[in-house]
Amino acid sequence: MAIESALGESVVLTRTDKVLGWARKYSLFLYPFVTACCGMEYMATAASHYDIDRFGAGLPRFSPRQADVLFVVGTISHKQAPILKRVWEQMCEPKWVVAFGGCTCSGGPYDNYATVQGIDTIVPVDVYIPGCPPRPETVLDGIMKLQEKIQNQKQEL
Amino acid sequence: MEESLTLKKLRERFPASIIDTHSFRGDDTAVVKRVDVVDICRFLKESPDLSYNFLMDLTAVDYLQMNNPPKTERFEVVYHLYSIKYNHRVRIKAPLTEADPTIDSLTPLWAVANWLERECWDMFGIRFDGHPDLKRILLYEQFEGHPLRKDYPLTGRQPLIGPKN
Numbered sequence: 001m002a003i004e005s006a007l008g009e010s011v012v013l014t015r016t017d018k019v020l021g022w023a024r025k026y027s028l029f030l031y032p033f034v035t036a037c038c039g040m041e042y043m044a045t046a047a048s049h050y051d052i053d054r055f056g057a058g059l060p061r062f063s064p065r066q067a068d069v070l071f072v073v074g075t076i077s078h079k080q081a082p083i084l085k086r087v088w089e090q091m092c093e094p095k096w097v098v099a100f101g102g103c104t105c106s107g108g109p110y111d112n113y114a115t116v117q118g119i120d121t122i123v124p125v126d127v128y129i130p131g132c133p134p135r136p137e138t139v140l141d142g143i144m145k146l147q148e149k150i151q152n153q154k155q156e157l
Numbered sequence: 158m159e160e161s162l163t164l165k166k167l168r169e170r171f172p173a174s175i176i177d178t179h180s181f182r183g184d185d186t187a188v189v190k191r192v193d194v195v196d197i198c199r200f201l202k203e204s205p206d207l208s209y210n211f212l213m214d215l216t217a218v219d220y221l222q223m224n225n226p227p228k229t230e231r232f233e234v235v236y237h238l239y240s241i242k243y244n245h246r247v248r249i250k251a252p253l254t255e256a257d258p259t260i261d262s263l264t265p266l267w268a269v270a271n272w273l274e275r276e277c278w279d280m281f282g283i284r285f286d287g288h289p290d291l292k293r294i295l296l297y298e299q300f301e302g303h304p305l306r307k308d309y310p311l312t313g314r315q316p317l318i319g320p321k322n
Binding site: 078079081082085111112113114116117121122 | 309314316319320
């Protein structure tokens with residue numbers, strides 16, 4: 001008799017990587033780095049109608065030391081860039097970065113002297129959510145993409 | 158058309174400093190010499206029958222390569238004044254040359270002029286004599302040049318960190 005049938009459903013066999021990924025992807029603590037109008041759409045996503053908490057990302061932390069996903073929401077100017085970099089550096093590993101909206105992905109409509117042309121020139125980005133601003137459905141899709149990435153990556157302990 | 162009270166009074170009081178005036182649909186504008194701009198604003202503020210007690214806006218225009226109509230001075234500093242008492246407005250413009258873009262500060266008259274003039278210095282590089290703390294207000298100290306001047310390149314990015322993309 002195989003051992004699985006002897007144990008029945010009282011034991012689940014898995015890998016450390018998989019169970020850590022599962023735990024991490026459903027307990028995302030966001031740091032909303034909100035600088036512009038995309039913030040309204042982030043609020044709509046977070047509020048009860050779309051309810052970001054269904055994805056385990058319902059508790060924003062306003063200290064980078066308690067957060068593990070840096071949500072960059074809105075236009076980043078060159079004056080703001082060192083602050084963004086510093087917030088990212090203050091976050092503990094493991095950490096991820098989401099570029100929320102066209103401005104953070106590529107500078108969006110602002111091809112001028114003041115705007116950073118995509119935050120990936122400043123910090124490494126895991127998920128890009130395009131849109132001006134992105135609809136809440138797009139944001140939730142982005143969070144699911146991030147969860148997929150977290151689940152499948154190598155889990156550093 | 159009859160000239161408004163404000164422009165009439167200005168002409169009477171400062172005949173030598175008024176370069177031009179015009180009114181369009183109730184908006185009065187006076188183009189004045191830059192040396193008298195503080196005196197003119199003080200007169201507009203303190204005359205009991207004008208009482209322009211509110212500096213609504215202070216900005217500048219760069220007329221580089223403006224040929225129709227041709228401009229002899231490159232810059233114009235624009236003041237918008239409002240009277241809360243009488244509910245009327247006036248626009249004061251003072252032309253400045255490219256060689257010497259300098260004008261007297263209005264900070265003795267209105268405290269709000271402090272930040273407005275700093276913004277004007279930041280964006281256009283216009284110096285305000287007598288300003289208590291003329292430094293950049295929006296951009297960072299390391300920034301070189303004044304981005305709203307017409308000869309500043311549109312994408313003249315000066316990153317503090319990261320590549321110049």
